[in-house]
Amino acid sequence: MNxxxxxxxxxxxxxxxxxxxxxxxxxxxxxxxxASMLPGLATASAKxxxxxxxxxxxxxxxxxxxxxxxxxGLGVQNMHRKxxxxxxxxxxxxxxxxxxxxxxxxFFDCAEAYxxxxxxxxxxxxxxxxxxxxxxxxxxxWNINPETGERGPGLNSRPESIKRxxxxxLKRLRTDHIDLLYQHRVDPQVPIEDVAGAVKExxxxxxxxxxxxxxxxxxxxxxxxxxxxxxxxxxxxxxxTRDPEKEVIPLCEELEIGFVPWWPLDCQLLTGWIDxxxxxxxxxxxxxxxxxxxxxxxxxxxxVDLIKTWAIRKQASPVQISLAWLIAQKPWIVPIPGTxxxxxxxxNIGAAEVQFxxxxxxxxxxxxxxxxxxxxxxxxxxxxxxxxxxxxxG
Ligand SMILES: NC(=O)c1ccc[n+]([C@@H]2O[C@H](COP(=O)([O-])OP(=O)(O)OC[C@H]3O[C@@H](n4cnc5c(N)ncnc54)[C@H](OP(=O)(O)O)[C@@H]3O)[C@@H](O)[C@H]2O)c1
Numbered sequence: 001m002n003x004x005x006x007x008x009x010x011x012x013x014x015x016x017x018x019x020x021x022x023x024x025x026x027x028x029x030x031x032x033x034x035a036s037m038l039p040g041l042a043t044a045s046a047k048x049x050x051x052x053x054x055x056x057x058x059x060x061x062x063x064x065x066x067x068x069x070x071x072x073g074l075g076v077q078n079m080h081r082k083x084x085x086x087x088x089x090x091x092x093x094x095x096x097x098x099x100x101x102x103x104x105x106x107f108f109d110c111a112e113a114y115x116x117x118x119x120x121x122x123x124x125x126x127x128x129x130x131x132x133x134x135x136x137x138x139x140x141x142w143n144i145n146p147e148t149g150e151r152g153p154g155l156n157s158r159p160e161s162i163k164r165x166x167x168x169x170l171k172r173l174r175t176d177h178i179d180l181l182y183q184h185r186v187d188p189q190v191p192i193e194d195v196a197g198a199v200k201e202x203x204x205x206x207x208x209x210x211x212x213x214x215x216x217x218x219x220x221x222x223x224x225x226x227x228x229x230x231x232x233x234x235x236x237x238x239x240x241t242r243d244p245e246k247e248v249i250p251l252c253e254e255l256e257i258g259f260v261p262w263w264p265l266d267c268q269l270l271t272g273w274i275d276x277x278x279x280x281x282x283x284x285x286x287x288x289x290x291x292x293x294x295x296x297x298x299x300x301x302x303x304v305d306l307i308k309t310w311a312i313r314k315q316a317s318p319v320q321i322s323l324a325w326l327i328a329q330k331p332w333i334v335p336i337p338g339t340x341x342x343x344x345x346x347x348n349i350g351a352a353e354v355q356f357x358x359x360x361x362x363x364x365x366x367x368x369x370x371x372x373x374x375x376x377x378x379x380x381x382x383x384x385x386x387x388x389x390x391x392x393x394g
Contacts, residue, residue, distance in 0.1 A: 058104025059352035062334050064258025065231035067180060067210050069135050071327060071352050073107030074100045074345065075262065075338035080118040083267070083284045088340040090122060096345050097126035101134060103349050109234075109260070109336040110173070111139035111184055112165050116149040120172035128174050136173060139214060140165035141184035155385070157187035159198035166202055182212045182234055185385040192220050192390035196228040203228075212260075217389035218247050221255070224390075230257045235386075237261035237333075239270055239325055239368050240291070240303060241377045249330065263377075264326055264335035265319060266291070269300065272308055272318035276301050288379050296375035303371045310364055316354045319344075323351035325368075328361045 060071040079093040097108065110123045120138060127134055143152035146164045169178060181202070183195055202208040210231035213224060224230055233252055237244045238261060252259045265271050267286055276298040280287035290296060304318070311318045319337075326335045337348045356364065376383065 059349055062258075063332060064180070064260065064334060065210065065229065065256065067135060067231050067258070069107035069334055070105050071334060072105065072323065072349055073109055073260070073334055073336040074105050075109040075336040076119050076123050077109075077111070077114045078338050078340050079122050080115045082340055083280075083286060085281050085284050092342070093122050093340065094126040096339070096342050097123065098129075099342060100345055100349070101127070101130055103346065105349060106134045107137075107334060107336070108134060109137050109262075111182075112144060112169055113139065113142045113151075113184060116142075116144050116151065117168070117172055120169055124172050124174035131175055135179040136175070137180040137182060137212075138169045138173065138178055139182040139184040140169070141182075141187060155185055155187040155189075157183055157190045157195050159190075159194055162195065162198040163202065166207060170207060177206060178208050180210045180212055180231055181208045182214050182232075183216075184214050186213065186216045186220050186388040186390050188388055188391060190390065191393040192216075192224045193227050193393050195390070196224055200228050212257075214262075215386040215388075217387050218251060220388070220390045221248070221251055221257070225255050225257065230255070232258040232260050234260040234262055236263045236377060237326065238264050238266045239307065239322055240266040240300070240373045242368075243377075249333075252332070253330070258332045258334065259330065261326055261333065261335045264337050265322055269304065270307060270318065270322035272304060272311070274304070289375070289377070290379070291373065291375035291377060293375060299372075299374045303368070303373060306367055306371065314354055314356075314360075316351070317347055319347060320351040320354050321364075323348060324354035324356065325361070325364060327351065328356050 058070075061068055062071045074097065076093070076097065079088055081087055108123055108127065110119050112120065114120070123136065127136065140162050141155055141157045143154050143156040144150070144165070145152065146168050166178065166181065170176065181199060186192070187195070196211075199208060199211045203211075211228065212230055212232035212234060213221060214234040215236070216224070216233065221230065221233065233248060235244045235248055237259070241263065244259070249259055251257075267289070268274055269291070274297070278297065279294070280292060286292040291300065307318045307321050310321045314321060316324070323335055323337060326333055339345050339348060378386070
């Protein structure tokens, strides 16, 4: 059995966990489902499901390569500063991470660049009491001064810089090992074989257990995997951004590499909390992202409306449909939705309980494909760092 076949998803149901029969008979669903009745927020549970200490069903387990994680993770990027605007209340962020663990989340996504540094500190403090029970990721590769955290231009994946970055990450995360270390973006100056060599040395020292790449070029994935097997590729992927379906996800399937979608909710677009009239504060990344411009946003509501229709049909929330759709794509896909709100985190975990039949997922995906999402997923200057091929050696 290859490691991807270990996923507990059943043959005729797509998710890792059976959906619980949480809606009492006769409950009516008109428009938005009441929060207390959403998967994950309900307390009733069907026989045989794994229970968390809270009495709610837990997310299932999935394999990313040889790394076992919960079927839904938690991204902590916004926990220091939300889309570079507001500052969330730090003790509450720690509560959210700990409560996510109580509810069965064992996969937490971070990066040196988040903050920079501060989000690793938040995550490290939060998980310290149960460090060995969870899997944490961090990323290196932006040009960040290891002492001051000052951000220089471009990237830096020189081997000595990777090692320095990891030492800093280990301290801030209050741990002696990183479960999954990603290169945040491919450095066009450094052969991927040299990057792999530095990561391999860190693995030999026990400081890093698995590695992955974020937004790499296709050939770079092949070359990296050939010298040091990759555990996961982390790319933007959601109902609104389906680009990885063309090449990256088929390649992950071929090479048995896991896939972690970032921006699984497309920065809140796919939650139903943004409408055609939403405008973003100066400094909010979405204010400069083409997809969120007033004219594109109005058009893109077609996708949100589709998700809302399915939310009613499946007695779930729009965010749960968005995440459940991702989970249903492959048994080795693990989304890492981000949130700074406790009830949102609980709602997001509930997506693991939303179950589609094969017919339903085919129907939903076909409908998603008929909708053209307008506006580039990232501004040009950011997109320029994606899909880059590392130079060859010599
Ligand atoms: N590899 C990379 O280059 C890369 C790039 C970007 C992000 N990432 C990773 O991906 C993770 C997720 O990204 P993200 O958090 O920016 O985007 P996201 O998960 O697509 O969406 C987060 C947004 O949705 C909102 N949200 C979450 N759950 C909600 C719910 N149940 N109801 C209503 N709104 C909800 C959040 O606001 P609230 O806080 O109000 O809930 C936030 O505005 C990051 O934390 C990071 O770890 C990686």
